[in-house]
Amino acid sequence: MASPRLExxxxxxxxxxxxxxxxxxxxxxxxxxAQLSRYEKQRRLPPLRTALAFEAIFKIPLAELFAGLxxxxxxxxxxxxxxxxxxxxAHNNSKRQTRLNARKRSWIAEHHGPDFxxxx
Amino acid sequence: MEGPxxxxxxxxxxxxxxxxxxxxEDSRQVLDWGARSFRGGVNAVRIPLGPKVARxxxxxxxxxxxxxxxxxxxxxxxxxxxxxxxxxYKIPVRIVSPRVLQETFIGHNRNKHQIASAIAERFxxxxxxxxxxxxxxxxxxxxxxxxxxxxxGIAYFAQEVxxxxxxxx
Numbered sequence: 001m002a003s004p005r006l007e008x009x010x011x012x013x014x015x016x017x018x019x020x021x022x023x024x025x026x027x028x029x030x031x032x033x034a035q036l037s038r039y040e041k042q043r044r045l046p047p048l049r050t051a052l053a054f055e056a057i058f059k060i061p062l063a064e065l066f067a068g069l070x071x072x073x074x075x076x077x078x079x080x081x082x083x084x085x086x087x088x089x090a091h092n093n094s095k096r097q098t099r100l101n102a103r104k105r106s107w108i109a110e111h112h113g114p115d116f117x118x119x120x
Numbered sequence: 121m122e123g124p125x126x127x128x129x130x131x132x133x134x135x136x137x138x139x140x141x142x143x144x145e146d147s148r149q150v151l152d153w154g155a156r157s158f159r160g161g162v163n164a165v166r167i168p169l170g171p172k173v174a175r176x177x178x179x180x181x182x183x184x185x186x187x188x189x190x191x192x193x194x195x196x197x198x199x200x201x202x203x204x205x206x207x208x209y210k211i212p213v214r215i216v217s218p219r220v221l222q223e224t225f226i227g228h229n230r231n232k233h234q235i236a237s238a239i240a241e242r243f244x245x246x247x248x249x250x251x252x253x254x255x256x257x258x259x260x261x262x263x264x265x266x267x268x269x270x271x272x273g274i275a276y277f278a279q280e281v282x283x284x285x286x287x288x289x
Contacts, residue, residue, distance in 0.1 A: 003128035003145070003183050012151045016245040041179060 005067035011040040013058040013065065028053050045069075081112050124280035130182040131273030132173075132202065133265045136194045139169075139202075140265030143180045147277040150243050151180070153266045169198065173205045185213045186276040188221070188268070216275045224275040236267035243270065 014024055021033030021040075028050060030036065038044040046054065055062050063070045085108050092098045125147040133140045137159040143151040158169040177185070185206045190196040206213050225235050233253045240247045251261035 002126040003181075006128075006151070006180065009151070015152060018248050 005071055007042045007068040008039070008066045009060075010036075010054060010065060013060055014040070017058065024057065027057050078112070081108060084108070125277050127183040127280075128180065129184045129186050129273060129276060130176060130180060131186040131269045131276065133188060133268035133272060134190070134195050134198050134202070135265060136192070136198070138262065138265065139173075139198075140262075140269045141176055142266060142269040142273055143176075143182065144273050144277070147274070147281075150245065150270065150273075153246065153249075153269070155262050155265050169201050170205055173202050174208070177205060177209045177211060181209075182211060184276070185211050186272055187213060187215050188272050189215050189217050191218075214276060216272050216279065220279050221271060221275045224278045225271065232264060232267075235271060236264060239267050239270045239274070242274075246270065 014021070019027075021036045025031070025033040025036050028036065035044070039046050039050075051062055051066070054060075054065055058065065085105065088101045088104050088108075092101055127144075127146070128151075129144045131142045131144065138155055138157040140153075140155040142153045145151050156172045157165050158167075158172060159165055185202070187199060187202065190199050203213050225238065236250055240250045246266070249263050249266060251263045254260060254264075
């Protein structure tokens with residue numbers, strides 16, 4: 001079975017590029033590589049601006065750079081989508097509400113797979 | 121179902137005063153590599169062997185820790201310390217025998233530099249750390265340990281792939 005992905009692959013892509021932490025820190029606009037080291041060791045999460053800067057530096061999509069984090073967020077969202085879907089299904093008080101809920105459920109089925117909203 | 125070549129492994133090449141490591145995501149991808157010293161005596165390093173291995177295990181959470189069969193008593197003792205760390209993290213340890221290593225690099229096994237060059241060809245990201253060919257009067261470059269660790273990892277995957285069909289029988 002494949003191992004769960006690491007939270008981020010910043011070190012992997014940096015080492016593949018041959019750049020040092022100090023050089024990447026320079027590209028990020030930091031004074032030194034200390035904060036980058038924390039990001040690489042998964043001790044700190046970079047702010048959105050820095051995360052986008054990583055994407056721009058390594059030319060790798062954020063979802064791939066932060067693969068493990070993306071997966072865990074995806075799992076959390078899937079759980080909540082399931083709950084939301086059940087909630088929407090349970091609340092069909094008026095005709096208008098029914099139409100609105102049907103729209104929501106079809107959107108969920110379209111964007112989050114047919115597993116949800118399958119029993120409409 | 122995905123096979124053993126999909127595992128994340130930590131391959132180590134242990135020397136009496138240092139070790140080199142390589143982290144594989146699967147048999148075709150290396151995530152990280154490097155060398156760590158744990159020399160003692162007057163110039164002892166601040167962080168000893170145990171915590172250095174533990175840090176790697178903690179950071180990469182490998183499924184298997186792969187080591188080369190120890191040839192000397194000192195290395196055997198060092199491997200005991202590494203095994204203890206792996207046990208604490210509940211990570212199984214696999215030992216690759218010299219025979220498996222030789223069989224994996226059949227055709228390239230004329231000398232270590234040729235094996236390292238073959239590895240650098242397979243993993244181009246390691247090309248920039250390939251040390252120049254050693255002169256007979258020079259000692260071995262520390263980076264050669266990284267290539268030895270990669271060789272251990274490749275041999276492990278080769279061994280697992282050949283053995284896994286028989287395990288399912």
